[in-house]
Amino acid sequence: MNQSSNKHFEILDGLRGVAAVIVVAFHILEAFALGKRNEQIINHGYLAVDFFFVLSGFVIGYAYDNRWDKMTLTGFFKRRVIRLQPMVIIGAIVGAVTFYAQISPTVFPLIENTPVTKMLLVMLIGFTMIPVGKSLDIRGWGEMYPLNGPGWTLFFEYIAYTLYALILKRLPNIILMILAAIAGALLIHFAVTNPLGVIAGGWSLDGEQLKIGSLRLAYPFLSGLLLSRFMKPKHYKHSFLVTSALMFTVLAIPSLGWKETAWINGLYEALVIIIVFPLIVYIGSNGTIESPKTKKLAKFLGDISYPIYITHYPLIYIYTKWVVDEVLSGKTSYTMAAVWGVAVFGSSILMSYIFVKFYDEPVRKWLTKKFLRS
Template sequence: MGLVKNAPRYDALDSWRGICACMVALFHFDVFSHLTFLPLVRHAYLFVDFFFVLSGFVIAANYRSRLAEGFGIGRFMILRLGRIYPLHALTLLLFIPIDAAKDGIGPNLFQAVVTNVFLLQGLGVNPQNWLNFVSWSISAEFAAYVVFAVMVTRLGTAKWPWLLPIIAGPVVIATMSPHGMDTTYDYGLVRCLYGFALGVVCFDVRERFPLLKQRLSPAAETLMEAASFVLAVGYVSVAASSLPLSIGSPLIFALVVLVFAREGGSVSAMLTAPFMLFVGTLTYSIYMMHPLVRAFVRAAFLLVQRVLHTDLFIPYALNPGNEPAPIIYLHGSLWLGDLLQVSMLLLTILLSVATYRFVERPGRDWARRLARRDKVGALASTAPTAKVHEHAEA
C-alpha cells in the first residue's frame, strides 16, 4: 500500500501558500523600490503565520485520526523529516561559507551549525538568526509536529488541548516578545504553536459542522472568497502598525483557510489554474531559497560598488521602530528597484524548480519508502501475537 491514500488535498490553499511565500521573499529582498514601500510587502512577514495555520489544518486533516488509531509517532516523524530536512540541509551547507566569509569562523558559527543541524534554531536557544535566517520557522514547525504527534497519540482527537496555545500564545507575544509578532529565533515556537493550534481547531470545527463544507451558489461562494481575500490583504497591509492587530493576524488566516478549503467560487478556480498550482508546489523551495538569492545578489552589488566606487546601498529603516539596515539603492530609481526585485523573485522561482525536482521530491519519496519499511517491520514483529488493522497512510 502506498503512503498517500485518500489524503485530502486543498489546491486553492496550496496556491495561497505559494503567494504568501512570494510575498515573504519580496519583503526580505530589501530593495529601494515601489514594491518595497507597498504596505502589503512591508508587513509581509505576517504571511509566515498563514503557513503555520495552514500547516495545522493540513496535518490534522491527514494525520490526526491515523495517529489516534496507531499510525505511529516514528513513522509520522520520518515523513515530516523527509518533507523538510533535505532542503534545509542543502541551504545550511550553502550558507556556512557565506556566514564564515561575513563574520569569520568562531563559536557563533559553530553554535549556528549545531542548532541548525538539530532543528533547534527557532526554539529560543540562539541570540539571533544565523545561516539561512528563515529556517527558524522550520525549526519551530518541526517542534509543533512533535507536540501534535504526542498530544494526539496520548489524548486522541480532543480539541481542548489546542486551546492553550491559542489563548497563551498572544499573551506571551504581547508581554514578552521584544519584536511583537515579528518574533523569530526567540519566541518563534510560541508564534508557531499559536497558528498551528488554530489550524487544528479549524479542521475540527469544519468536521463538526457540516454546514462549513456545504456548497452555496457559485455567486455566494465567489463573494465569500473575494471578501476574505480582500480582508486578508487589507488586514496585513495595516496590521503591523498595531501590536493587537498583528497578533490577531492568525485569526484572519484561519478564516481564509476555512473559506478556501471549500473551493467553491471563482477565486478558487483562479487559484487552481495550472500556473498557480505550479507556484504552490514550489512554496517550500521558494521560502527556503530566497535568502540565498538575496545573499548572492547583495554580494554582487557590493562587488560592483567596490569596483565602480559608487554607492549602491543606503541605511534605511523599512518599518517604524526598526534599526536602519543597508538596502540596495539604485541611485534613487524606484523603477529599477522594482525590476531588480521582480528579477530576484523570478530567479528564486527558477532555482526552486531545480530544488523541488532534485532535493524536495527525492527526499520526500525516500522518507515514504523508509516509513513503508518501518511499517512492514512493525507488522512482521506483531503478526504472531496480534491481529493488525491496516490504516490508510499519507
C-alpha cells in the same frame, strides 16, 4: 468529522504559495527599511509565518488524527523528516555557497573574519536542524541558523509536531479550545504591551526570542488543529481569489501605530493571527477551483511554496548587503535597486522550481520508498 486521507486541499496549497511569495517580496523591500518598521512596504509580511503555523495545525490534524491506530510515532516523525529535511539541507548549502559573497562590515560584521572551517561546521549542524547560539554566530545577527535565517520557523514546526504526536492528539476538543484561548490571550497581551507593537521574532536562541517564537506558534497551531476537527464541508465560490486578495491585503497594509501608539499595530497583528488567518484557512479548505488555468497556478504556487521559503534568504542577504552599502549610501540609483530586486524575486522563484522538480520530489520519493514501504 469523517476525514478522507485522499482529499487534497488545492486552494490551501496555493495559499501557502501566495504567502511564501509575499514573504520573498517583503524581505526584498526590507533591505531599504532595516530597523524602521513604519517605513516598510508590505509592512506585515512577516506575519505569513503565523499563517504557515495555522496551516500546519490544520493539515497535521486533518492528515493524522484518524491514523494513529495504524501509525507509530516513528512512522509519523519519518514522514515529517522526509517532507522537510531534504530542503533544509539545500537551504543550508545555498547559504554556505553564497556566504562570502555577503561580506559587509556594515551589515554582517562577523562574516569577513569567519574561517571556512567554522562556516562549514555551522552548515553541517544546520543539516540536522539543531539551532546554534552566540558562540557559532558567524554573521552578527544572532540567528539560530546563521546561514539561512528562516530555518527558525522549521525549528518551531518540529516542536509543534512533537507536542502534537505526544500530547495534543490525545486531548479532547474542549481542552484544546481552552489552551487556544489562553494562547490567544497571551498573544494579545504581548502584542499590545511590547514597545515596538509588532509580533515579530523567534529567530534567536535566547530567552526573549524563544518566548516570542512560542507565542507565535501556540495559538496558530492550536487553531489550525481545531479547524481540522470542526470543519463542516461547504462550498465557497471564487475562494482562492478571495482568500489570496485577503491575504495580500492584511500583509501589505501600512503600520497602524508608531512609538506611543504602537499598541494599535500590535492589536491589529494579533487580530489578524487570531481571526483572519483561521478564516482564510476555513474558506480555503471548503472551496474548489473551477478554472484549469487557476488550478495550474495554485499547483505551481503550492509546489514552490516550501522550497522558495527555505532557499530564498541567502539571496536576500546578498541583496541587503548591496542595498545598504551601495544604494542607501548614494553610490547606486534606486532604479538599479528596483531592477536587481525584480531579478532576486525571479531568481528565487526559478531556483525553487528547479530544486523541487530535480531534487526535492525525487529525493522524497526515494526516501518514502526506502523508509515507508508500508
